Amino acid sequence: MKIFIIILVNGKIARENEMKEVNGMKDELRQLLESCIENGSETDLDALTCLLEAVQKKINQKRSTFIDGILQMKRTMDQESCEITIPINPIINNNLNIVHGGITATVLDTAMGSLANSLLPEGFGAVTNQLNIHYIAPGIGESLRCKAEVVHQGSKTLVISGEAFRSDGKKIAYATGTFFIINK
Numbered sequence: 001m002k003i004f005i006i007i008l009v010n011g012k013i014a015r016e017n018e019m020k021e022v023n024g025m026k027d028e029l030r031q032l033l034e035s036c037i038e039n040g041s042e043t044d045l046d047a048l049t050c051l052l053e054a055v056q057k058k059i060n061q062k063r064s065t066f067i068d069g070i071l072q073m074k075r076t077m078d079q080e081s082c083e084i085t086i087p088i089n090p091i092i093n094n095n096l097n098i099v100h101g102g103i104t105a106t107v108l109d110t111a112m113g114s115l116a117n118s119l120l121p122e123g124f125g126a127v128t129n130q131l132n133i134h135y136i137a138p139g140i141g142e143s144l145r146c147k148a149e150v151v152h153q154g155s156k157t158l159v160i161s162g163e164a165f166r167s168d169g170k171k172i173a174y175a176t177g178t179f180f181i182i183n184k
Contacts (some may be wrong), residue, residue, distance in 0.1 A: 047090040054091075067106065075114065082115035085145045088167075099139025099172075104146075104164050108133060108175045111148040112160035116179040119153060126158060126179035133175040141167035156181055 036048055051070065058069025071086045084107055086092070094100040109131055116126035145165045152159040157178055164173040 043090055050089045050091050067110075071103070071107065073107070073110065075111075077114065077118055081147060081149050082111045082118070083145065083147045084111045084114070085143050087143050088139065088141060096138075099144055101133075101135060104135070104139055104144065104173050105131065105133055105175075107144060107146045108148070108162040108164055108173065109177060111146040112162045112175070112177045113179065115148045115150065116158045116160055116177075119150070119158065120181060123184055125182055125184045127182060128177055129157065129180045130178040131175065132177070133173055135173050137166070137170050137172045139164070139166055139172050143167045144172075151176065 033048075036044065040048060054070045054072055055066070057072065058066055061069075071092070074085045076083045086107055088099055092099055092103040109128055112131075113126060113128060120126060143166070145167075146162055147165075148160050148162040150158065151161050157180060160177050160179065162173075162175040162177065163171055164175070166172050
Protein backbone atom coordinates (compact mmCIF):
# COMPACT_ATOMS: atom_id res chain seq x y z
CA MET A 1 0.00 0.00 0.00
CA LYS A 2 2.83 2.40 0.89
CA ILE A 3 4.56 1.77 -2.48
CA PHE A 4 1.28 2.42 -4.34
CA ILE A 5 0.86 5.79 -2.56
CA ILE A 6 4.48 6.75 -3.37
CA ILE A 7 3.88 5.88 -7.05
CA LEU A 8 0.70 8.00 -7.09
CA VAL A 9 2.48 10.94 -5.45
CA ASN A 10 5.49 10.65 -7.79
CA GLY A 11 3.17 10.38 -10.76
CA LYS A 12 1.32 13.54 -9.67
CA ILE A 13 4.62 15.41 -9.20
CA ALA A 14 5.83 14.25 -12.63
CA ARG A 15 2.56 15.46 -14.26
CA GLU A 16 2.83 18.82 -12.46
CA ASN A 17 6.45 19.24 -13.63
CA GLU A 18 5.43 18.31 -17.16
CA MET A 19 2.62 20.90 -17.09
CA LYS A 20 5.05 23.59 -15.86
CA GLU A 21 7.41 22.70 -18.71
CA VAL A 22 4.59 22.82 -21.29
CA ASN A 23 3.36 26.16 -19.93
CA GLY A 24 6.91 27.53 -20.15
CA MET A 25 7.14 26.38 -23.77
CA LYS A 26 3.79 28.06 -24.53
CA ASP A 27 5.00 31.35 -23.02
CA GLU A 28 8.23 31.23 -25.06
CA LEU A 29 6.22 30.47 -28.21
CA ARG A 30 3.85 33.40 -27.56
CA GLN A 31 6.83 35.76 -27.13
CA LEU A 32 8.46 34.44 -30.32
CA LEU A 33 5.20 34.76 -32.26
CA GLU A 34 4.65 38.32 -31.04
CA SER A 35 8.21 39.27 -32.00
CA CYS A 36 7.75 37.81 -35.49
CA ILE A 37 4.42 39.62 -35.93
CA GLU A 38 5.86 42.95 -34.77
CA ASN A 39 9.13 42.78 -36.71
CA GLY A 40 8.28 40.69 -39.78
CA SER A 41 7.88 41.98 -43.32
CA GLU A 42 4.77 41.24 -45.37
CA THR A 43 6.58 38.22 -46.88
CA ASP A 44 7.62 37.04 -43.42
CA LEU A 45 4.04 37.32 -42.17
CA ASP A 46 2.73 35.46 -45.23
CA ALA A 47 5.21 32.65 -44.59
CA LEU A 48 4.32 32.57 -40.89
CA THR A 49 0.62 32.36 -41.74
CA CYS A 50 1.24 29.45 -44.13
CA LEU A 51 3.37 27.64 -41.55
CA LEU A 52 0.89 28.07 -38.69
CA GLU A 53 -2.06 27.03 -40.88
CA ALA A 54 -0.10 23.95 -41.94
CA VAL A 55 0.71 22.95 -38.34
CA GLN A 56 -2.95 23.52 -37.43
CA LYS A 57 -3.99 21.20 -40.28
CA LYS A 58 -1.48 18.61 -39.02
CA ILE A 59 -3.11 18.79 -35.60
CA ASN A 60 -6.76 18.98 -36.69
CA GLN A 61 -6.64 16.54 -39.61
CA LYS A 62 -4.35 14.05 -37.86
CA ARG A 63 -1.85 14.08 -40.72
CA SER A 64 0.82 11.42 -40.46
CA THR A 65 3.90 13.68 -40.29
CA PHE A 66 4.75 17.32 -39.73
CA ILE A 67 6.31 17.53 -43.20
CA ASP A 68 3.00 16.32 -44.65
CA GLY A 69 1.19 19.07 -42.75
CA ILE A 70 3.75 21.81 -43.35
CA LEU A 71 3.85 21.15 -47.09
CA GLN A 72 0.04 20.66 -47.15
CA MET A 73 0.34 17.46 -49.19
CA LYS A 74 -2.72 16.22 -51.04
CA ARG A 75 -2.20 12.57 -51.98
CA THR A 76 -4.05 10.34 -54.45
CA MET A 77 -3.10 6.71 -54.96
CA ASP A 78 -4.09 3.70 -56.99
CA GLN A 79 -2.43 0.32 -57.61
CA GLU A 80 0.02 1.74 -60.16
CA SER A 81 0.80 5.29 -59.10
CA CYS A 82 0.91 7.89 -56.34
CA GLU A 83 0.42 11.60 -56.91
CA ILE A 84 1.13 14.35 -54.37
CA THR A 85 0.31 18.01 -54.91
CA ILE A 86 1.46 20.88 -52.70
CA PRO A 87 0.77 24.61 -52.93
CA ILE A 88 3.75 26.83 -53.71
CA ASN A 89 4.21 29.49 -51.02
CA PRO A 90 7.11 31.53 -49.58
CA ILE A 91 8.00 28.83 -47.03
CA ILE A 92 9.27 26.47 -49.74
CA ASN A 93 11.08 29.00 -51.95
CA ASN A 94 14.84 29.51 -52.16
CA ASN A 95 16.56 32.91 -52.33
CA LEU A 96 15.75 33.13 -56.07
CA ASN A 97 12.04 32.94 -55.18
CA ILE A 98 11.55 29.53 -56.82
CA VAL A 99 10.80 26.20 -55.15
CA HIS A 100 13.88 24.96 -53.27
CA GLY A 101 15.31 21.83 -54.91
CA GLY A 102 15.27 20.04 -51.56
CA ILE A 103 11.50 20.55 -51.32
CA THR A 104 11.05 19.10 -54.81
CA ALA A 105 13.24 16.16 -53.76
CA THR A 106 11.22 15.67 -50.57
CA VAL A 107 7.89 15.57 -52.40
CA LEU A 108 9.26 13.24 -55.10
CA ASP A 109 10.74 10.93 -52.45
CA THR A 110 7.47 10.97 -50.51
CA ALA A 111 5.39 10.11 -53.60
CA MET A 112 7.78 7.31 -54.61
CA GLY A 113 8.10 5.98 -51.05
CA SER A 114 4.34 6.08 -50.50
CA LEU A 115 3.82 4.03 -53.65
CA ALA A 116 6.54 1.56 -52.67
CA ASN A 117 5.05 1.07 -49.20
CA SER A 118 1.54 0.64 -50.55
CA LEU A 119 2.68 -2.36 -52.61
CA LEU A 120 4.16 -4.31 -49.71
CA PRO A 121 2.44 -6.92 -47.55
CA GLU A 122 1.70 -6.37 -43.85
CA GLY A 123 4.85 -6.35 -41.72
CA PHE A 124 7.13 -4.88 -44.40
CA GLY A 125 8.19 -1.35 -45.24
CA ALA A 126 10.25 0.41 -47.88
CA VAL A 127 13.02 2.93 -47.17
CA THR A 128 14.95 5.05 -49.64
CA ASN A 129 18.29 3.57 -50.60
CA GLN A 130 19.13 5.84 -53.50
CA LEU A 131 17.47 8.93 -54.97
CA ASN A 132 18.53 10.51 -58.27
CA ILE A 133 16.96 13.75 -59.46
CA HIS A 134 17.39 15.69 -62.68
CA TYR A 135 16.14 19.26 -62.37
CA ILE A 136 14.78 20.57 -65.66
CA ALA A 137 12.97 23.88 -65.03
CA PRO A 138 12.29 26.27 -62.14
CA GLY A 139 9.47 25.52 -59.73
CA ILE A 140 7.12 28.48 -60.05
CA GLY A 141 3.38 28.98 -60.19
CA GLU A 142 0.56 27.97 -57.87
CA SER A 143 1.39 24.33 -57.13
CA LEU A 144 3.88 21.48 -57.47
CA ARG A 145 2.58 18.03 -58.48
CA CYS A 146 4.70 14.89 -58.22
CA LYS A 147 3.69 11.56 -59.74
CA ALA A 148 5.39 8.22 -59.05
CA GLU A 149 5.19 4.91 -60.94
CA VAL A 150 6.79 1.50 -60.46
CA VAL A 151 9.72 0.58 -62.71
CA HIS A 152 10.63 -2.71 -60.99
CA GLN A 153 9.35 -4.65 -58.00
CA GLY A 154 11.69 -7.33 -56.68
CA SER A 155 11.88 -9.34 -53.49
CA LYS A 156 14.48 -7.07 -51.84
CA THR A 157 14.17 -3.74 -53.67
CA LEU A 158 11.78 -1.61 -55.66
CA VAL A 159 12.73 0.92 -58.32
CA ILE A 160 10.28 3.80 -58.69
CA SER A 161 10.32 6.73 -61.12
CA GLY A 162 8.89 10.14 -60.39
CA GLU A 163 8.15 13.34 -62.23
CA ALA A 164 7.47 16.81 -60.83
CA PHE A 165 5.29 19.35 -62.63
CA ARG A 166 4.40 22.94 -61.92
CA SER A 167 0.83 24.26 -62.24
CA ASP A 168 1.22 25.24 -65.91
CA GLY A 169 2.00 21.57 -66.69
CA LYS A 170 5.73 22.04 -67.37
CA LYS A 171 7.91 19.23 -66.05
CA ILE A 172 10.46 20.59 -63.58
CA ALA A 173 12.20 17.39 -62.45
CA TYR A 174 12.61 13.69 -63.21
CA ALA A 175 13.69 11.21 -60.55
CA THR A 176 14.37 7.56 -59.90
CA GLY A 177 14.58 5.95 -56.51
CA THR A 178 15.64 2.57 -55.21
CA PHE A 179 13.89 1.40 -52.04
CA PHE A 180 15.02 -1.38 -49.73
CA ILE A 181 12.29 -3.70 -48.47
CA ILE A 182 12.65 -4.17 -44.71
CA ASN A 183 10.81 -5.89 -41.88
CA LYS A 184 8.94 -3.40 -39.70
